[in-house]
Amino acid sequence: MAAAPGVARSQFVVVGGGIAGVTCAEKLAMEFPSEDIFLMTASPVIKAITNFKQVSKTLEEFDVEEQPSSLLEKRYPNIKVIQSGVKQLKSDEHKIFTEDGKEYMYEKLCLCAGAKPKLIFEGNPYVLGIRDTDSAQAFQKNLAQAERIVVVGNGGIALELVYEIEGCEVIWAIKDKAIGNTFFDAGAAEFLIPKLTTEKRETPIECKRTKYTMEGSEEKEGPIAASDKLGSALGPDWHEGLHLKGTKEFSHKVHIEILCEVKKIHLQQEFIQLQRTSLTFPKEEKHVELDEVLWPVYVELTNGKIYGCDFIVSATGVVPNVKPFLDGNNFAVGEDGGLKVDKHMRTSLPDIYAAGDICTASWEPSPLWHQVVVLGKYNAQGLGLDHELMLRCTKGQEYVKVVMQSGRMMGAVLIGETDLEETFENLILNQMDLSAYGEDLLNPDIDIEDYFD
Structure with missing residues (x-):
């Protein structure tokens, strides 16, 4: 396939600088040393797997490191990192267009663009999502000034977040009967709950991996917001190296609200106005300190309770980042919005593969295994x-x-x-x-x- 003048061409193009994209690019670079591999990423850093060990037939153990993309190019001279987001895909022409105005032609394309936070309310300055290193850093800065936060969600990030936070009261709202419902049963949840209130903690092992962040984040009204650019997904040790401490002297203070979701969010002035007019509170509600504390934002839950806080963390899962690729392309899409792939990671379109959070497995699952961490x-x-x-x-x-x-x-x-x-x-x-x-x-x-x- 001949490329038009000014259009770069590669046998293989990989989109995404997370674990899936980098692993794919590395594998291709080793298998096809004479071919150039284009790796497109919006972030200046990539996620690399280190210290890989095959523990058993299906269990693997490895560390995840953030590294500047130059290190990847140094290890694999045939990998060319293109630091730009993807604007459009024209699958019928085997072309991909980047946000910096350039065009690339490919023989085979692998989409590993990950996912973005599924926020409970888009555009609210007091609602923070945690997805990449940049948003985690923004959260840390906000937490340093906070006395109380509300965490919404019951997934992996919410679990680790609530456990790691010190010196700040946490109201944890979950829609399930028990914490960690995605990962384990109610018995295991009861076993873990005392860990959320213990005062004595073991000294954490220092994280010796270098941390890189994206520059250019603009501060907005309300809590410090992360960059709108899509960065690499957080690794399993995302909280290491972050000082997750609020303004209070106590270690842990967690209150869990089960079987509820967020009904509405009231900014301070809205809350004051509603309080003066029609808003009433259940008499048994002790957590709204109307006369003592005036919080920047208030969260109204579906169980009728209202909590004031400094900000809200929306840890309610992710949405596959398929938007740049759907327009004009007839991809088969799963119920969760991800690109459907078969057991060979092939999408429904020729010469296009997908891996990681952007895709949805569409093959028949094994009768013995269920996708969780147990x-x-x-x-x-x-x-x-x-x-x-x-x-x-x-x-x-x-x-x-x-x-x-x-x-x-x-x-x-x-x-x-x-x-x-x-x-x-x-x-x-x-x-x-x-x-x-x-x-x-x-x-x-x-x-x-x-x-x-």
């Missing part, structure tokens, strides 16, 4: 009533639950230093009949790993 059907998903649970719990140390069906292990939840991950994964995969072991399977006095090495 093992197998940890909550008996799809097993009906024909199953039993076995539990071992030592308060403050470990929580172990296994799901059994017809003598075979179908799933597990492991919290704490159990050293059972690889053993239980193998037992789920090989579907060994464990009936003979009975309750000894979780007997703490028996080193169960030795039985199945």
